[in-house]
Amino acid sequence: MTADVPASMRAAVDDAKERVAALHAELPRWELVVWTAGNVSERVNGRDGHPDLFVIKPSGVSYDDLDADAIVVCDLDGELVEGSRSPSSDTAAHAYVYRHMPEVGGVVHTHSTYATAWAARGEGIPCVLTMMADEFGGPVPIGPFAIIGDDSIGRGIVETLRGHRSPAVLMQNHGPFTIGRDARSAVKASVLLEEVARTVHVSRQLGDPLPIPQEAVDSLYDRYQNVYGQR
Amino acid sequence: MTADVPASMRAAVDDAKERVAALHAELPRWELVVWTAGNVSERVNGRDGHPDLFVIKPSGVSYDDLDADAIVVCDLDGELVEGSRSPSSDTAAHAYVYRHMPEVGGVVHTHSTYATAWAARGEGIPCVLTMMADEFGGPVPIGPFAIIGDDSIGRGIVETLRGHRSPAVLMQNHGPFTIGRDARSAVKASVLLEEVARTVHVSRQLGDPLPIPQEAVDSLYDRYQNVYGQR
Amino acid sequence: MTADVPASMRAAVDDAKERVAALHAELPRWELVVWTAGNVSERVNGRDGHPDLFVIKPSGVSYDDLDADAIVVCDLDGELVEGSRSPSSDTAAHAYVYRHMPEVGGVVHTHSTYATAWAARGEGIPCVLTMMADEFGGPVPIGPFAIIGDDSIGRGIVETLRGHRSPAVLMQNHGPFTIGRDARSAVKASVLLEEVARTVHVSRQLGDPLPIPQEAVDSLYDRYQNVYGQR
Amino acid sequence: MTADVPASMRAAVDDAKERVAALHAELPRWELVVWTAGNVSERVNGRDGHPDLFVIKPSGVSYDDLDADAIVVCDLDGELVEGSRSPSSDTAAHAYVYRHMPEVGGVVHTHSTYATAWAARGEGIPCVLTMMADEFGGPVPIGPFAIIGDDSIGRGIVETLRGHRSPAVLMQNHGPFTIGRDARSAVKASVLLEEVARTVHVSRQLGDPLPIPQEAVDSLYDRYQNVYGQR
Numbered sequence: 001m002t003a004d005v006p007a008s009m010r011a012a013v014d015d016a017k018e019r020v021a022a023l024h025a026e027l028p029r030w031e032l033v034v035w036t037a038g039n040v041s042e043r044v045n046g047r048d049g050h051p052d053l054f055v056i057k058p059s060g061v062s063y064d065d066l067d068a069d070a071i072v073v074c075d076l077d078g079e080l081v082e083g084s085r086s087p088s089s090d091t092a093a094h095a096y097v098y099r100h101m102p103e104v105g106g107v108v109h110t111h112s113t114y115a116t117a118w119a120a121r122g123e124g125i126p127c128v129l130t131m132m133a134d135e136f137g138g139p140v141p142i143g144p145f146a147i148i149g150d151d152s153i154g155r156g157i158v159e160t161l162r163g164h165r166s167p168a169v170l171m172q173n174h175g176p177f178t179i180g181r182d183a184r185s186a187v188k189a190s191v192l193l194e195e196v197a198r199t200v201h202v203s204r205q206l207g208d209p210l211p212i213p214q215e216a217v218d219s220l221y222d223r224y225q226n227v228y229g230q231r
Numbered sequence: 232m233t234a235d236v237p238a239s240m241r242a243a244v245d246d247a248k249e250r251v252a253a254l255h256a257e258l259p260r261w262e263l264v265v266w267t268a269g270n271v272s273e274r275v276n277g278r279d280g281h282p283d284l285f286v287i288k289p290s291g292v293s294y295d296d297l298d299a300d301a302i303v304v305c306d307l308d309g310e311l312v313e314g315s316r317s318p319s320s321d322t323a324a325h326a327y328v329y330r331h332m333p334e335v336g337g338v339v340h341t342h343s344t345y346a347t348a349w350a351a352r353g354e355g356i357p358c359v360l361t362m363m364a365d366e367f368g369g370p371v372p373i374g375p376f377a378i379i380g381d382d383s384i385g386r387g388i389v390e391t392l393r394g395h396r397s398p399a400v401l402m403q404n405h406g407p408f409t410i411g412r413d414a415r416s417a418v419k420a421s422v423l424l425e426e427v428a429r430t431v432h433v434s435r436q437l438g439d440p441l442p443i444p445q446e447a448v449d450s451l452y453d454r455y456q457n458v459y460g461q462r
Numbered sequence: 463m464t465a466d467v468p469a470s471m472r473a474a475v476d477d478a479k480e481r482v483a484a485l486h487a488e489l490p491r492w493e494l495v496v497w498t499a500g501n502v503s504e505r506v507n508g509r510d511g512h513p514d515l516f517v518i519k520p521s522g523v524s525y526d527d528l529d530a531d532a533i534v535v536c537d538l539d540g541e542l543v544e545g546s547r548s549p550s551s552d553t554a555a556h557a558y559v560y561r562h563m564p565e566v567g568g569v570v571h572t573h574s575t576y577a578t579a580w581a582a583r584g585e586g587i588p589c590v591l592t593m594m595a596d597e598f599g600g601p602v603p604i605g606p607f608a609i610i611g612d613d614s615i616g617r618g619i620v621e622t623l624r625g626h627r628s629p630a631v632l633m634q635n636h637g638p639f640t641i642g643r644d645a646r647s648a649v650k651a652s653v654l655l656e657e658v659a660r661t662v663h664v665s666r667q668l669g670d671p672l673p674i675p676q677e678a679v680d681s682l683y684d685r686y687q688n689v690y691g692q693r
Numbered sequence: 694m695t696a697d698v699p700a701s702m703r704a705a706v707d708d709a710k711e712r713v714a715a716l717h718a719e720l721p722r723w724e725l726v727v728w729t730a731g732n733v734s735e736r737v738n739g740r741d742g743h744p745d746l747f748v749i750k751p752s753g754v755s756y757d758d759l760d761a762d763a764i765v766v767c768d769l770d771g772e773l774v775e776g777s778r779s780p781s782s783d784t785a786a787h788a789y790v791y792r793h794m795p796e797v798g799g800v801v802h803t804h805s806t807y808a809t810a811w812a813a814r815g816e817g818i819p820c821v822l823t824m825m826a827d828e829f830g831g832p833v834p835i836g837p838f839a840i841i842g843d844d845s846i847g848r849g850i851v852e853t854l855r856g857h858r859s860p861a862v863l864m865q866n867h868g869p870f871t872i873g874r875d876a877r878s879a880v881k882a883s884v885l886l887e888e889v890a891r892t893v894h895v896s897r898q899l900g901d902p903l904p905i906p907q908e909a910v911d912s913l914y915d916r917y918q919n920v921y922g923q924r
Contacts, residue, residue: 030265034723034888035881037824111824113888117896120821122903128351130378130405131268131342147823147909148916173905174823188266195265195344203348204899206435210353212404216378223379261496359582361609361636362499362573419497426496426575434579437666441584443635447609454610492727590813592840592867593730593804650728657727657806665810668897672815674866678840685841 005073005082008047013082016042016055016183017068023187024057024066030191032112036060039088042183043098043105044073052076054098058085089148096154097179101162106183108190111175114197118142119170125200128209132196133217134224137165140193145172165221168193236304236313239278244313247273247286247414248299254418255288255297261422263343267291270319273414274329274336275304283307285329289316320379327385328410332393337414339421342406345428349373350401356431359440363427364448365455368396371424376403396452399424467535467544470509475544478504478517478645479530485649486519486528492653494574498522501550504645505560505567506535514538516560520547551610558616559641563624568645570652573637576659580604581632587662590671594658595679596686599627602655607634627683630655698766698775701740706775709735709748709876710761716880717750717759723884725805729753732781735876736791736798737766745769747791751778782841789847790872794855799876801883804868807890811835812863818893821902825889826913830858833886838865858914861886 005013023040027033041056055071072083078095080087088094094107118125118140125140127133132140143160146152157177160169167189168178176193180186203209212220236244254271258264272287286302303314309326311318319325325338349356349371356371358364363371374391377383388408391400398420399409407424411417434440443451467475485502489495503518517533534545540557542549550556556569580587580602587602589595594602605622608614619639622631629651630640638655642648665671674682698706716733720726734749748764765776771788773780781787787800811818811833818833820826825833836853839845850870853862860882861871869886873879896902905913 035884111822111888111892113892113895116822116824116892117898117902120893120896120902121900123900128404129342129347131347145903145905145909147913149912173821173903191266195342199342199344199347200351201895201899202344202432203351206348206432207352207354209348209351210376210404212376216376219380220378359635360573360578362578422497426573430573430575430578431582433575433663434582437579437663438583438585440579440582441607441635443607447607450611451609590866591804591809593809653728657804661804661806661809662813664806664894665813667810668894669814669816671810671813672838672866674838678838681842682840 003075003081005053006048006050009044009050009053012044012047013053013055013073014068016044017071017073020055020057020183021066021068021071023183024063026187026191027108027110028063030194032110032190032194033063034111036062038110039090039094039108040183040187041088041091041094041098041107052098053081054094056091056094057088058083059088061085090153092148092151093153093157093177096151097157097177100154100158101179103181104179106180106186108178108180108183108186109175110190110194112190112194112197114201115140115168115170115176115193116174117201118197119175120173122172124170125197126209127212127217128200128203129196130212130220131192132200133212133220135189135192136168136196137221137225138217140166140168140170140196143169143171143177145174234306234312236284237279237281240275240281240284243275243278244284244286244304245299247275248302248304251286251288251414252297252299252302254414255294257418257422258339258341259294261425263341263421263425264294265342267293269341270321270325270339271414271418272319272322272325272338283329284312285325287322287325288319289314290319292316321384323379323382324384324388324408327382328388328408331385331389332410334412335410337411337417339409339411339414339417340406341421341425343421343425343428345432346371346399346401346407346424347405348432349428350406351404353403355401356428357440358443358448359431359434360427361443361451362423363431364443364451366420366423367399367427368452368456369448371397371399371401371427374400374402374408377405465537465543467515468510468512471506471512471515474506474509475515475517475535476530478506479533479535482517482519482645483528483530483533485645486525488649488653489570489572490525492656494572494652494656495525496573498524500572501552501556501570502645502649503550503553503556503560503569514560515543516556518553518556519550520545521549521551523547552615554610554613555615555619555639558613559619559639562616562620563641565643566641568642568648570640570642570645570648571637572652572656574652574656574659576663577602577630577632577638577655578636579663580659581637582635584634586632587659588671589674589679590662590665591658592674592682593654594662595674595682597651597654598630598658599683599687600679602628602630602632602658605631605633605639608636696768696774698746699741699743702737702743702746705737705740706746706748706766707761709737710764710766713748713750713876714759714761714764716876717756719880719884720801720803721756723887725803725883725887726756727804729755731803732783732787732801733876733880734781734784734787734800745791746774747787749784749787750781751776752780752782754778783846785841785844786846786850786870789844790850790870793847793851794872796874797872799873799879801871801873801876801879802868803883803887805883805887805890807894808833808861808863808869808886809867810894811890812868813866815865817863818890819902820905820910821893821896822889823905823913824885825893826905826910827917828882828885829861829889830914830918831910833859833861833863833889836862836864836870838867
């Protein structure tokens with residue numbers, strides 16, 4: 001462990017653990033993961049000169065055992081700060097995103113079936129559904145092939161998503177990562193990503209889905225980001 | 232808010248809220264929606280000179296939180312009459328249908344996967360199942376591409392379904408809307424629509440489904456509308 | 463009603479109602495039905511000169527409301543003998559099977575997706591899985607196109623299954639019927655049918671499944687019918 | 694019965710029964726089985742000169758009734774040692790694996806849909822997902838066509854998996870068998886196998902998935918076997 005959680009961040013860290021533990025239940029609920037795969041993290045903003053931290057799922061733990069106590073805390077270099085278990089094996093990628101995209105407050109990784117099937121072909125998802133225009137603002141992009149062990153996954157995510165409307169990237173041969181202003185937004189993006197990945201796949205099986213004109217995509221995206229939901 | 236719920240309609244509005252809250256649970260149960268997508272509404276007939284109202288799901292609210300108190304009330308212009316949250320972002324389309332199709336008592340909108348996959352290709356579903364002849368009386372039609380912001384979605388639904396046997400329309404690149412004499416009938420149509428959309432899709436993946444002769448379609452539709460179920 | 467349940471058959475009828483109500487829960491559990499579709503029936507052998515009866519699901523009733531009291535009793539002409547609701551709209555087909563196949567004690571009808579997809583193409587399922595050889599003894603046959611209103615569905619089932627090893631028939635453009643020595647066996651055949659319909663469909667999507675030699679089919683079928691399970 | 698469970702192995706046998714009963718619940722949970730299909734077994738190491746035993750599911754019993762008392766005990770010839778019911782009809786195959794692969798502590802057999810669909814074509818699953826490289830270390834191999842009644846299924850499993858990284862084999866026209874150091878590992882392999890079988894199938898439906906370079910496969914496999922999870 002590199003440091004303790006500072007007292008001034010204790011309440012915020014504990015709240016994030018509760019939220020992230022609860023959000024993990026959404027992954028099996030929407031059938032985005034099997035066994036212990038998949039992970040959700042959330043940034044906790046630093047206070048009083050202490051740098052940011054993030055909370056994340058431990059490695060290889062069953063979804064049945066994921067209460068707030070099981071969630072671990074890491075610094076933005078991905079080093080364990082608090083927790084009795086090893087952090088997720090994808091921790092370095094989450095940490096890289098938090099270091100390089102300060103606007104990102106939540107990150108989710110899954111191997112959800114249809115999104116991963118597009119990723120295995122190295123093919124992005126074309127924007128042919130109004131629901132895609134709403135949430136993703138256009139096509140969902142492909143990220144590079146990269147394997148665990150250095151910064152290459154994190155770098156691939158950041159270089160693909162920086163300046164892109166889409167909160168989701170399909171890492172080639174691997175699976176999707178999604179980002180959001182908090183963990184809940186990133187989970188929502190994962191859920192909607194799998195739904196559009198499935199729907200566009202099914203549509204393409206029997207012909208060519210019709211493209212949506214760019215000005216309609218822009219209009220839908222703008223409205224959804226600014227108007228949808230409860231204010 | 233444009234007006235209050237008149238006292239003479241209070242009991243009917245409250246009953247509709249209960250029914251519509253319960254019917255929303257059918258959408259995730261039959262896997263027609265993810266996250267907060269999809270919505271059900273039901274008309275409440277006007278009384279003593281008060282015009283009709285309808286009840287509908289609020290925007291962007293989790294299915295776990297949808298009890299009768301969360302359901303909001305709108306007038307037929309789609310303006311909020313009662314409720315602490317914004318109505319569904321599809322409210323204008325529901326309102327348009329209630330204004331222009333007085334025989335319609337319930338409307339449902341989802342992005343159910345297989346129905347939406349047909350919609351993304353702009354292709355109606357051919358009538359190759361006796362279950363389709365029973366419930367839809369023939370093929371399920373495609374409606375125009377239309378985006379949120381004016382009356383174009385509502386108009387597209389009404390122009391497609393008026394004079395058509397099918398209680399379902401596939402709005403191009405968007406998803407299905409279904410209508411019924413009440414909310415329960417419209418929900419039933421949504422559930423059966425997704426089932427026939429999936430079954431015909433699967434059948435077509437390995438060859439051409441056999442058409443049903445028109446006179447058999449007519450005979451099945453007539454019997455089902457007049458005989459099926461408990462009288 | 464044509465007659466009452468004779469006192470000598472009361473206990474057997476009540477037992478069959480309990481069994482059939484419980485077995486109906488297997489249909490949504492294994493995702494063979496949506497909404498109120500599908501039905502299970504079981505023969506009750508006649509006693510003391512009274513002819514056979516059968517119990518069956520009422521028409522258009524939700525699976526949530528199917529307790530033993532909701533199950534209705536019919537004679538082998540399909541006329542209601544006991545029950546406060548109309549029998550399933552498929553009752554005439556069940557009755558025809560019981561009249562013409564005295565060895566059959568249970569009948570199940572569903573519109574399960576993959577089995578119905580084969581039926582819509584008018585194509586039987588080839589025997590390419592050991593599980594098919596075990597349970598169906600070879601390919602699953604197609605029955606004729608027939609619509610409700612006379613004996614044509616029941617006759618199509620009986621003419622296809624008489625002398626066939628398979629307890630399942632795919633009625634063209636309609637869906638599967640399965641038979642068994644009792645309702646439980648017929649439900650099991652419906653569950654396994656959908657599983658093999660799905661697996662062979664999926665296999666054929668990417669090439670040609672390998673046939674199983676006839677002598678291996680015969681050997682598997684013989685062993686399974688005589689050895690499998692608890693004696 | 695050939696012998697009793699020796700007193701020195703009683704506690705270990707009872708623990709294995711508990712574990713294996715609980716692990717059976719994972720098969721329907723991850724939708725790997727229908728009805729009573731599928732089975733899990735675990736080796737119990739011999740003590741004080743008594744040879745090894747293994748515990749396994751009884752034949753044709755519902756997943757709802759599978760508590761520890763229902764699990765039966767066999768010797769490595771597949772003969773029943775303890776239990777009031779017949780052992781699974783696949784017992785001879787499990788026994789063969791335990792006799793010939795002393796490093797194997799758990800065996801699982803299912804007919805999971807997508808894995809069985811590859812098996813029906815006699816086609817192994819190519820390694821195009823990092824998750825496959827992690828868990829399977831390369832492609833998942835096909836085993837020979839073999840039917841129940843002698844040692845041919847067990848021999849086919851052992852000859853295919855011996856010296857192979859993959860803990861899973863797709864027995865042609867039949868379905869998958871997986872092995873592991875204990876029953877839990879073998880169940881995990883079954884769950885991940887179905888997920889990769891489905892994902893690669895879906896990916897191939899719309900084009901050719903991209904292969905992963907061999908050195909990346911090797912690197913991923915090595916890391917996952919040695920680093921992943923809690924130590």
